[in-house]
Amino acid sequence: EDQKEGLGQEVSKKHPRETPNYFVSIPITDDQILDRIEDVQELIFTKEPDLLRALLPVQTMHLTIIVAHLGTEEEVKKAVLALKQSKTKVEAILHGKDLNMTFHGIGQFNNQVIYVKMLEEDQKTLSRIAEAVEQCFNEMNLDISGSKDFKPHLTFLKLSKAPRLKRRGFKKICSDLYKEYEDSYFGTEVFSQIDLCAMRKKKQESGYYYCECSINVGSSGMEESKEQ
Numbered sequence: 001e002d003q004k005e006g007l008g009q010e011v012s013k014k015h016p017r018e019t020p021n022y023f024v025s026i027p028i029t030d031d032q033i034l035d036r037i038e039d040v041q042e043l044i045f046t047k048e049p050d051l052l053r054a055l056l057p058v059q060t061m062h063l064t065i066i067v068a069h070l071g072t073e074e075e076v077k078k079a080v081l082a083l084k085q086s087k088t089k090v091e092a093i094l095h096g097k098d099l100n101m102t103f104h105g106i107g108q109f110n111n112q113v114i115y116v117k118m119l120e121e122d123q124k125t126l127s128r129i130a131e132a133v134e135q136c137f138n139e140m141n142l143d144i145s146g147s148k149d150f151k152p153h154l155t156f157l158k159l160s161k162a163p164r165l166k167r168r169g170f171k172k173i174c175s176d177l178y179k180e181y182e183d184s185y186f187g188t189e190v191f192s193q194i195d196l197c198a199m200r201k202k203k204q205e206s207g208y209y210y211c212e213c214s215i216n217v218g219s220s221g222m223e224e225s226k227e228q
Contacts, residue, residue: 020067020146021199022079024133026101026126027208028061028154032187033103037061037116037156040106044157044177050170051177053162059207061154063101063118065130065194066137066147075142080213082136083196087215089132090194098218099125103154103186111172112160115153116186123152126191133194154186192218 028034041055070076102119109115118126130150137144159166159173175182194215201210 018069018071018143020069022068022070022076022212023197023199024065024068024083024137025062025195025197025209026065026191027193027195028063028101028189030187030189033116033154033189034058034061036181036184036186037154040178040181041156043180047177050165051157051162051173054157054159054165054173056156056158056161057207058156060203060209061156062195062197062209063126063152063154065133065150066144068137069143069146071143076212078140079137079142079196082140082142083133083194083213083215085139086133086136086194087217089136090129090215090217093125093128093132094191094218099129099191101126101152101189101191103188105184106178106182107153108173108175111174112158113155114157114173114178115155118152118154126150126152129191190218192216 037058041058045052045055068079070079099122101122103116104119105117107115107117127150134144134147134150157173159170162170194217195209195211196213197209197211199209203209204211
């Protein structure tokens with residue numbers, strides 16, 4: 001399993017995979033959604049100022065499709081190609097229709113990661129799109145073994161971002177901090193773009209991650225799909 005790529009190197013059972021350094025994601029740019037998230041973050045900060053470092057900047061909001069370990073320039077090029085090749089598959093799934101991603105309510109993982117939830121019915125098509133992208137990366141033999149099952153969630157607070165808090169015994173984020181928004185409507189984003197982003201490269205001026213490649217999908221600005 002670990003040596004799918006036949007690299008022939010000894011892969012210890014404890015560390016079968018390299019740490020991911022890239023991810024494929026859908027950027028969330030809708031102002032209403034981002035404003036609501038900032039409102040929740042402000043509320044949490046007002047009640048618990050210590051959590052400031054654990055808040056994620058709204059400029060980086062995205063849904064992660066897969067994470068990858070790309071060790072060489074060659075692999076980065078392959079990943080760019082894989083993303084470009086996924087475009088046809090994604091377009092086929094969309095059938096020229098817009099995919100609305102509706103965000104409603106707040107969820108958490110282990111009380112350590114807090115995120116905005118996406119409506120179940122909007123997730124089905126998105127899951128198929130995620131599968132298509134994953135397939136293209138697998139066909140290129142890229143290491144995406146660090147990826148978890150695709151569950152679209154918009155993370156805006158992460159305890160792991162503030163390791164000092166953990167050392168001070170801050171182990172859980174209490175839901176009282178955001179209960180006013182627990183069942184709120186955040187907004188709707190029209191799915192239009194997929195990015196290949198670097199985790200460790202310097203972020204862009206806008207505050208968003210460094211992008212190796214972006215593909216535009218759906219009806220917005222798609223000459224090809226209009227001609228068909």
